[in-house]
Amino acid sequence: MNIYKYVALISTIFLAVVFQPTFFARLSLPGATPDLVIVMVCCWAVTKGPEVGAIAGFLAGFLIDVAPPGAHLMGVASIILALIGYAIGIVGGGPSRSFTRPLVISGVGATTFFLFRTISGVFVGNDISLYNFSINFLTQGIYAAALAVFVYPGITFLDKKLGPVSRSDELRMQ
Amino acid sequence: MRDSTRLRTVLAVLLLISLTLVALELRSSGAGFTKSIRTISFNIISPFQKSARSFTDSVQNFGSTWREIRTAREKVKDLETENLDLKEKLANTDENRRRAAELDALLKIAGLGTYEIVPARVIAIGAGQDYSWTVSIDVGSKDGITADMSVISGSGLVGRTISVAESTTLVALLADPSSKVGARIGGKSELGFISGNGLPGELEFEIFDPLAEIKEGDRIVTWGSEGGSPFVSGVPIGEVISVKSAPGLLTKTAKVKPYVKLSTLDLVSVVVEAPRIDPRDSLLPPMPFTPTPTPAITVSPTPSPSQN
Numbered sequence: 487m488n489i490y491k492y493v494a495l496i497s498t499i500f501l502a503v504v505f506q507p508t509f510f511a512r513l514s515l516p517g518a519t520p521d522l523v524i525v526m527v528c529c530w531a532v533t534k535g536p537e538v539g540a541i542a543g544f545l546a547g548f549l550i551d552v553a554p555p556g557a558h559l560m561g562v563a564s565i566i567l568a569l570i571g572y573a574i575g576i577v578g579g580g581p582s583r584s585f586t587r588p589l590v591i592s593g594v595g596a597t598t599f600f601l602f603r604t605i606s607g608v609f610v611g612n613d614i615s616l617y618n619f620s621i622n623f624l625t626q627g628i629y630a631a632a633l634a635v636f637v638y639p640g641i642t643f644l645d646k647k648l649g650p651v652s653r654s655d656e657l658r659m660q
Numbered sequence: 661m662r663d664s665t666r667l668r669t670v671l672a673v674l675l676l677i678s679l680t681l682v683a684l685e686l687r688s689s690g691a692g693f694t695k696s697i698r699t700i701s702f703n704i705i706s707p708f709q710k711s712a713r714s715f716t717d718s719v720q721n722f723g724s725t726w727r728e729i730r731t732a733r734e735k736v737k738d739l740e741t742e743n744l745d746l747k748e749k750l751a752n753t754d755e756n757r758r759r760a761a762e763l764d765a766l767l768k769i770a771g772l773g774t775y776e777i778v779p780a781r782v783i784a785i786g787a788g789q790d791y792s793w794t795v796s797i798d799v800g801s802k803d804g805i806t807a808d809m810s811v812i813s814g815s816g817l818v819g820r821t822i823s824v825a826e827s828t829t830l831v832a833l834l835a836d837p838s839s840k841v842g843a844r845i846g847g848k849s850e851l852g853f854i855s856g857n858g859l860p861g862e863l864e865f866e867i868f869d870p871l872a873e874i875k876e877g878d879r880i881v882t883w884g885s886e887g888g889s890p891f892v893s894g895v896p897i898g899e900v901i902s903v904k905s906a907p908g909l910l911t912k913t914a915k916v917k918p919y920v921k922l923s924t925l926d927l928v929s930v931v932v933e934a935p936r937i938d939p940r941d942s943l944l945p946p947m948p949f950t951p952t953p954t955p956a957i958t959v960s961p962t963p964s965p966s967q968n
Contacts, residue, residue, distance in 0.1 A: 503705070504705065505712055508713045508716055509715075511784070511785035511786070512785065514923065537667050540671045544678065547678070552705075553702075553705045554701075554796035554825075554830055555784050555794040555831075560697070561678040561679065561682035564678040568674045568675060572671050607792070612837050613857035613858055
């Protein structure tokens with residue numbers, strides 16, 4: 487990871503946080519709202535491994551918590567997302583030519599995050615029916631995989647474009 | 661080996677920072693350090709969200725135009741270009757007309773209730789992902805908005821402002837689980853509380869008097885807080901869709917469908933000054949059924965003999 491890649495990481499996640507409530511929340515698709523932010527984190531983690539995954543997750547969680555219209559407890563989303571990014575980096579990171587893997591991983595990551603948010607939602611006094619939950623859970627996974635179709639190539643492209651893979655990067659992937 | 665130590669250190673540092681944030685927020689309960697982080701981020705991120713919002717608008721306009729191009733292709737080739745041009749204009753006027761109608765409704769409700777309002781557009785919607793229902797709107801402290809003001813739309817109560825930055829304001833909607841509004845049944849004086857449970861089309865109404873009469877179709881208005889903050893009085897909230905009561909309970913509860921469609925908000929307004937006189941039920945929409953017509957009494961200045 488050179489400095490350009492960190493700039494790319496920060497700006498892609500910032501863009502995702504900006505477009506999440508202004509674009510995707512407006513689409514009013516059936517079921518859940520597509521979660522571009524978590525897909526971004528998953529794709530970075532798959533491309534660059536657990537360390538970058540954790541950093542991306544932390545950053546995304548922090549921005550989700552502080553950006554309007556977020557009003558939840560600050561710091562919770564960054565804990566959850568940093569752990570998800572880290573876990574995805576460990577399980578799914580590393581060089582691979584498979585294209586379906588990032589899609590599946592994004593779906594799994596998004597549903598995991600959704601699960602955590604639902605649990606915290608129940609804690610603050612939400613009335614969530616099982617039917618609603620299962621619909622949102624399923625659509626969340628499907629939308630995330632669909633978004634990853636576009637996001638993953640973009641991030642691998644950025645990664646290739648912004649400098650050669652250094653020796654330490656290769657090592658870190660192991 | 662060196663790498664995995666480094667990896668663990670990075671993760672530990674990140675988690676530590678997050679936990680510190682949580683601890684700070686819990687300790688100061690939304691004030692102090694975390695509050696200033698929020699204010700700064702609001703001021704930085706809102707301009708980006710505003711431009712993203714207008715980008716979204718143009719994408720949606722483009723989408724509708726594109727759909728129209730496809731239908732036009734089936735028509736005669738010569739008319740194609742002309743059609744396209746006209747329909748593009750039409751798509752835009754439709755949007756404008758809708759917005760004008762919304763503004764009209766807003767003005768009407770504000771005029772009837774003699775509220776002083778500041779109109780605003782919704783720029784970002786909390787995705788409902790974590791079942792918290794908040795939106796941000798494009799007016800802020802420079803427009804005279806403060807926390808705990810009522811937010812209304814053309815058809816009724818939307819929510820209240822919870823935090824204000826220079827040019828954006830965060831609004832907690834009625835459906836948010838933290839939302840609790842003092843309300844009464846229109847036409848009666850039975851009091852209760854409307855609270856959200858994370859679902860946009862369904863609110864909970866808790867009536868204090870277990871013997872109070874309430875039935876489906878009853879309409880609920882705000883009863884108003886002291887000094888009109890956070891809620892001004894007499895704003896329509898919604899209609900009762902089902903009543904739930906059990907013997908032995910201290911209160912009666914009912915499900916209420918809000919008049920405002922909370923999941924698709926666009927134009928709203930913030931009530932900056934409460935009315936001097938409580939509008940009571942005058943803002944409720946007309947009853948769906950028409951009452952039996954009463955014979956009209958015509959008074960003519962010169963009665964003719966045939967009318968006696």
